Amino acid sequence: MLQTPNPLGSVRPASSERPPAISVRGLKMGYGTRVLLENASFDVKRGEIMVILGGSGSGKSSLMKNIIGLYRPMDGDILIDGTSIVRARGQDKAHLQCKLGVMYQSGALFGSLTVLENVRFPLDQFTDLGLGEKNLTARMLLRQVEMGYAEGFMPGALSGGMLKRAGIARAMALGSDILTLDEPSAGLDPITAANLDRTILSLREDLGLTFVVVTHELQSIFAIADRAIMLDPVSRSIIAEGKPSELRDRSDDPRVRQFFNRQSDAAMHKAKP
């Protein structure tokens, strides 16, 4: 059974009566008339690291953007902490979005601000804290992602892994306890990717954060994921859900086995009797 750590800074243990951190119900999404995913339903529990995986073009990043309210689904509902982000409007939607920290694929740091100023940015915008208090909070966040030494750097001087870790720190600034990460390991060397995986795990363990991670990096998936869902662009549906190791070893679906065993189409056809 999944061990769910306490929510960030909460004195009380996580209540089993609280709704799931994210609940997707009968989702249909796509662009224009092109449907990417239909009738998708799944929950993300508190303190869980849920990975959305699938091949290129299967709609992983689009699903994430639907969850964080950037895109509007064609049908269905997405509940954040039990409240629909699809039906929310204006301030209500902004309030829900503040519960979600987002790290984009490139880190999306503002190029004209230092790393510290980037992490401080949400605090500047949404709180009445003094500069000293905001700086202290931002510096502590940067140390949590092992980026304390880079607080005076400009984003242009950072490597890909550093940009992503700084992006995570910024995503956490407003105390969001649900973090969505888009391709955190993509384009990183194995050591940097492993360090980032360790950062994600320690943030979950120390702070009890909930993660939704979009990735197709197998090593990362096995390192961090409690559970995974796999999207298929042909059937436009979720074709697998469960622990990555179980999906790899026990799935009856050849598409799932092909993905986890990293087999080419040619090898799959050859393997057929």
Added chain:
Amino acid sequence: MATATTSGLRTDDSVKVVLEGRITAYTAAPIWKDALDTLARNPDRPIVVDASRLEYADDVGIALLFDLLRRDRPPQAKVEMRDLAANLAALVEAFDPKDFAQPPPGRPQIGILEHIGRVAAQEVAYVKTIAAFLGQCAGALWYAIRHRGLVRWGEVVSVATEAGANAVPIVLLIGFLMGVIIAFEIGLVAQQFGAVIFVVNGVGVAMLRELGALMTAIVFAGRTGAAFAAQIGTQKVNEEVNAIQTFGLDPVHFLVLPRLIAAVLVMPLLTVLADVIGIFGGALVMATFNVSFVLFYNQLLGAVDTGDFVLGIVKAAVFGLAIAGIGCQRGLATGEGATAVGLSATSAVVKSIVWIVVLDGIFTVLTS
């Protein structure tokens, strides 16, 4: 929802600060301020922070707790945290106050003299760079003259269409307004001296020798010079320029030359349009000063000659060459990231306008 409060209740010698409820990014500001005020008002008394009723703290709340504990106070006036939940205590203790002893590094500040010196050195370096780049361009042009089949004429036509044909409406508008403004301003003054007819001379000479080319060049710099810098800058950021080089191609020949040729061809054409529409605008205004179109035409023929027209056209070609050269050079000098593309485009416009004015001054000295 519970609210968080602090209070300075004295118990014996110590001062008690009570933290209760939820401390989040949105609620922490007044609590933090109150707590620090309490510490500041009691510099020599021990402080007891009662966290028994604290329900929740996010990262800002944890920073608040850490900030209270890390304060440098006398031994008899330490801050003591009581009944803090174990998970919160672990989070706070994970940080070392020594790591935060130094203030965060600010942006490097430089004095005004150093700034002036740096800018001057950059400009000197830029002149050298642009001279070397113009040398490369001249080499590429000479090569193109000898091997016309190797010039990417399709690209030249495409750039000329975008930079020339698509710029006609804005050039016509600016040229027309320039003619109208000059005629009106000079006309009002000349009217006082009964010399309205000589306004035609002013409009003709100004448009043909100076303003037709100058205003067209400024529009061209803002529209096309910036576009050249942004296009090539984006290609540089996307490593397309590296790809061109690794194919054994010269980026100057491949990217810059078509733009230079297109600019030199379309700038004079645009200037002719600006000249004609500017003089037409002047004629319209002069009609309000009782100078008929026929009279305007006859006076204009006596006031300007072919040399004035040719001078404007030659200027336009040189301005076009300078704008395209600067735009392409700034594009090729683009650094890393999307911000660098914006800086290149801005720099291309500013440097183009400065060089247009400088070149215009040189023309004026040489031809007067």
